[in-house]
Amino acid sequence: MTHILAIDQGTTSSRAILFDAKLRIVAQAQEEFPQHFPHSGWVEHDPMDLWSTTAATARAAVERAGVRSDAIKAIGITNQRETVVLWDRKTGKPLHNAIVWQDRRTAELCAQLRDAGHEDMIRTRTGLLLDPYFSGTKLKWLLDHLKLHDRARAGELAFGTVDSWLIWNLTGGRVHATDATNAARTLLYNIAENRWDDDICALLDIPMSLLPEVKDCADDFGMTRPDLFGREIPILGVAGDQQAATVGQACFESGMMKSTYGTGCFALLNTGADLVPSQNRLLSTIAYRLDGKTTYALEGSIFIAGAVVQWLRDGLGLIRHAPESQPLAEQADAAQGVIMVPAFTGLGAPYWRPDCRGAIFGLTRNSGPAEFARAALESVGYQTRDLWEAMRADWPDAGDGVLRVDGGMAASDWSMQFLADILGAPVDRPEVTETTALGAAYLAGLRAGLYPQPQEFARSWALERRFDPQMDDKTRATKYARWQKAVKATIEAA
Structure with missing residues (x-):
């Protein structure tokens, strides 16, 4: 097993790139998907488009490489950050379109929270500002708009950024997880203490039961469904796109x-x-x-x-x-x-x-x-x-x-x-400008023991x-x- 499959789920398209044992690109596939703009300043994606294009490009990259699935040692995921997906744990179906990081519908809510004096506390704990860019107020809007608080408190629903949505689908609903870099972009994660913040979740009326488990960037995120690639493949690396690019650089x-x-x-x-x-x-x-x-x-x-x-x-x-x-x-x-x-x-x-x-x-x-x-x-x-x-x-x-x-x-x-x-x-x-996918591949390969430690990897830049x-x-x-x-x-x- 000498290859790593990197999934790069972006804002306008999904891509998959297969890397070999020396981190060289072997094959890749890309597919665009529709953008939805229901109102001025609103930006949405159909979560099923994110999943279907990811699955299709991942399989296409493997097919184009002409390698068997047993040649793939692990999968790494990188993704558009801050975009919010809310889904039913039992059916796995999304309850609304994904609200994209560019979306500005919660600007008024952010202003209200600032006026109430909450920004300093939130900034100190999360490192972020009160801006509609981040996931927390988007999630609150979904819960309020769809009147889902009771179901959320009952543990029937799951929230995730795009990485969590993909992990859920790749593993057949067996794993609800994210990594520290994606968690850090939600407005709900205390980056100093590395934990979901109870006070901020309470302020936004977000039940903690909605939230995924937070793991390291190179970690065990479960095994894929066997029907996707003909065998189970471990998911061993996850990072938000800009953090993955930082690693790739x-x-x-x-x-x-x-x-x-x-x-x-x-x-x-x-x-x-x-x-x-x-x-x-x-x-x-x-x-x-x-x-x-x-x-x-x-x-x-x-x-x-x-x-x-x-x-x-x-x-x-x-x-x-x-x-x-x-x-x-x-x-x-x-x-x-x-x-x-x-x-x-x-x-x-x-x-x-x-x-x-x-x-x-x-x-x-x-x-x-x-x-x-x-x-x-x-x-x-x-x-x-x-x-x-x-x-x-x-x-x-x-x-x-x-x-x-x-x-x-x-x-x-x-x-x-x-x-x-x-x-x-x-x-x-x-020389390698596909640094986002490269970073995701490196993290998975590092965990799998295929790629060297960071300082040695840096010498190959x-x-x-x-x-x-x-x-x-x-x-x-x-x-x-x-x-x-x-x-x-x-x-x-x-």
Whole structure:
């Protein structure tokens, strides 16, 4: 048994990648699924779409590799975080669509809790802010909206983030579990004491019986149903997508930082054994937990990164395929200086303004598709700079000042060069950019004894290209000041 199957369940698609004993990709499969937007600011998925596409791509990857299931030693799972699924323990059927991490329907509830003075307690215990981004208020909305409190208290229902939903289905309902990184994103988990928090659950009227067991990232999460792959396969690794990417980028040393560019952008700075309270509205969170030892991180979350390119394609029809955004941006008149603030679902860190909406500044009569494309790509760099500044203020000893990048947008040389320019720091792109799936595979393989310990794994990390800053300091400062002015105007207009 020399292969690891990594399941990567994302916001717009499910993927499965089969890795060999040397962590090389052997085969992969991917399938998109529908997004549902029942009201402005609401985002939902059908939980059965998440499960069916996961099962289909997992089987397809194995078939494409041409290997037998007895060649697969273990399965690792990584997933979109904060998304909430509520289901019936007896039937295994979901009781409502999954409420996605991008969903803003609980903004008013979060504001009420803040006004009542609960944010400091919640932040101290969970490392998170009172924002509709996180799972806890989404779960409360489901229980209230569907009037399910009695059934929940009777132990008839189960709650989970997407990893728990997949584990439940993969094991035929035998295991209701999550890992520490996903638990840390729920607003219900005390990250200092590594336990579900009774007081917060009571505040939100969430019965503890709903909650899954919390395990290490490399742990025993049960065996798959034999009918899925022809035999039972152990699930031995689980981590939320950004934590899995942190592992895949081998950011095991305190001070190392990575940024992943998918639908959103998520930057994590490893702070080691230190749980660092942010003074700049970042999140304190769990980077990973191995052998019962917790490693913490500071995280900055940007809601719209790759999604801005999807908007150029699907919303405006300016491009047919995402890679076309780069050559279009290269045609832009840089002198126009168009600024786009892509607050389509609010502003994330370090602003945390769910009420904001997108805005474009600096339009002229000559502004066209190329200028829109350039502004869209530049917005990702500007938002990363916001996180970079906040992280270095919270953690002055933040490593060597190098940012490791991955995710779909990291493939764009133009975007990564602008990122290095606006940061004024080197940006390193690894040879293996599928770092999220790689991290999930590594965790499972580590538990299975197939892959080496973290420090040895870190030595295998390989640089594909370094982007060094080429922009002069004056231009960098001028451009960033214009971005900050645009964000201020966007907030004032909310």
